Amino acid sequence: xxxxxxxxxxPSLVDGVDETNLAIERHVQECLRCQTDLVRYxxxxxxxxxxxxxxxxxxxxxLGDTLAALTDAAERSAFRTIxxxxxxxxxxxxxxxxxxxxxxxxxxxxxxxxRSGLSLAS
Amino acid sequence: xxxxxxxxxxxxGDREAFDELVRRTFVDTxxxxxxxxxxxxxxxxxxxxxxxxxxxxxxxxxxEAQFSTWMYRITANAAATHMRKRRRHRTEALxxxxxxxxxxxxxxxxxxxxxxxxxxxxxxxxxxxxxxLRSLVVLKDVYGLPHEAIAEELGISVPAAKVRLHRARxxxxxxxxxxxxxxxxx
Numbered sequence: 042x043x044x045x046x047x048x049x050x051x052p053s054l055v056d057g058v059d060e061t062n063l064a065i066e067r068h069v070q071e072c073l074r075c076q077t078d079l080v081r082y083x084x085x086x087x088x089x090x091x092x093x094x095x096x097x098x099x100x101x102x103x104l105g106d107t108l109a110a111l112t113d114a115a116e117r118s119a120f121r122t123i124x125x126x127x128x129x130x131x132x133x134x135x136x137x138x139x140x141x142x143x144x145x146x147x148x149x150x151x152x153x154x155x156r157s158g159l160s161l162a163s
Numbered sequence: 164x165x166x167x168x169x170x171x172x173x174x175x176g177d178r179e180a181f182d183e184l185v186r187r188t189f190v191d192t193x194x195x196x197x198x199x200x201x202x203x204x205x206x207x208x209x210x211x212x213x214x215x216x217x218x219x220x221x222x223x224x225x226x227e228a229q230f231s232t233w234m235y236r237i238t239a240n241a242a243a244t245h246m247r248k249r250r251r252h253r254t255e256a257l258x259x260x261x262x263x264x265x266x267x268x269x270x271x272x273x274x275x276x277x278x279x280x281x282x283x284x285x286x287x288x289x290x291x292x293x294x295x296l297r298s299l300v301v302l303k304d305v306y307g308l309p310h311e312a313i314a315e316e317l318g319i320s321v322p323a324a325k326v327r328l329h330r331a332r333x334x335x336x337x338x339x340x341x342x343x344x345x346x347x348x349x
Contacts, residue, residue: 052329052330052332053325078336081340085336085339086332089300089304089305090305090307093305093307095286096190097193100207103207107189107211108185110211111214111218114215114219115218
């Protein structure tokens, strides 16, 4: 393998050697330039791991803003739940009234038909 | 109060318990958001969105991982969504733009590599990576998330995640060791 081919694959070698990159590993063992490059990648990854505990201080007030945003969201959600519940209650009441009205109307129609049937028969 | 107790309380709707979880993880989550976005303004939006998502989804948290690890995944997803929205407002192909950064160690990079100054330079170089590459290197190399989790949160395939990670490492190495990169351009 040539250096330019290996150079493109070196970033993957940092994660370990397997059968797919054995050829690269063999090249690196014999090539000082690629060795140097691989050392740089390994150093880079090692330093990136160290960044994990280098905390960045949040902007002052951001924690308070975030907690306030959470409170707003929770209140909005609770309000939505109440509104949805009321909507369901209203819809239920309207639906119930409509059913009762229809039933009464049907009953009245049936009665009036029976009466008209009886008067015709007599 | 132990984390598990706080989580259980938050899952039953206790806002105070959730607020305590926010306080305990805030600096860590903000740091991740800042590293993923590359700037403070976006990090503020991402961190707030991440905690809102966490509050809505706390019932689904199984406790298999630590709360902070769960927050990493939510933050990664929130940052990806945020950066996608931002990209829609921009015409540049961000993937192809790597601004020059004065990230080279002035002398003896090997000996300076472990120093705080060197870590600062790496942090600065990270900020200069395109967002799609930066997120890979931050989530894998800094926070140690597995490729599968990263791919899931960023909405890409595992092979794509690996390819992007290698591209990111290469660009980062170029930014930090430009001299070496030129010498090696065989």
